[in-house]
Amino acid sequence: AQKITQTQPGMFVQEKEAVTLDCTYDTSDQSYGLFWYKQPSSGEMIFLIYQGSYDEQNATEGRYSLNFQKARKSANLVISASQLGDSAMYFCAMSLVAYYGGSQGNLIFGKGTKLSVKP
């Protein structure tokens, strides 16, 4: 069975500093995708970044980057130059990818990390 673990229930970071949110995953499948979502206090789920298991380079999207270490099964989110608007819950998620015709679209979520950015 697949599992996502986020070990940091809450974190603080000073404005303009970088912060790393941890995510480890467990799967015996070779093909999968890893996602990070942001959930501000308003409640919506905002997609941040995606990493495929066969992608050789770490994904980047603006101030977000995903530190993908396949052997360690970790997919940490790095936010550079934190802003007050980055204060939110952050969820790591995984889906399976099957290249043999079938597919597994279900996202498996971690329990989330609440990030608070201090001015």
Added chain:
Amino acid sequence: NAGVTQTPKFQVLKTGQSMTLQCAQDMNHEYMSWYRQDPGMGLRLIHYSVGAGITDQGEVPNGYNVSRSTTEDFPLRLLSAAPSQTSVYFCASSYSKAGGYYGYTFGSGTRLTVV
């Protein structure tokens, strides 16, 4: 705007009542799903569908029913509401490409309270 539309945004039910949470998407996505979010639990999958006429259970399906008669709509039915179903419900859709699913889009959520 294109996306996933959930209605209602808020709902209060009495124990034993039934209701349907609506979810519609206009992106022609094949895959649709329902999640519930409880404090400290992340999002857990209730039911999902990979196309019209095809549905299956997720991690926490008890007390919920779904159907998918069209590509656009994926309603979630609470058969007999219980206080344990107090939660925030999210509908999501995504498209498939080369065997994988991408572009997950979430609705804005429905906050349900069962008293």
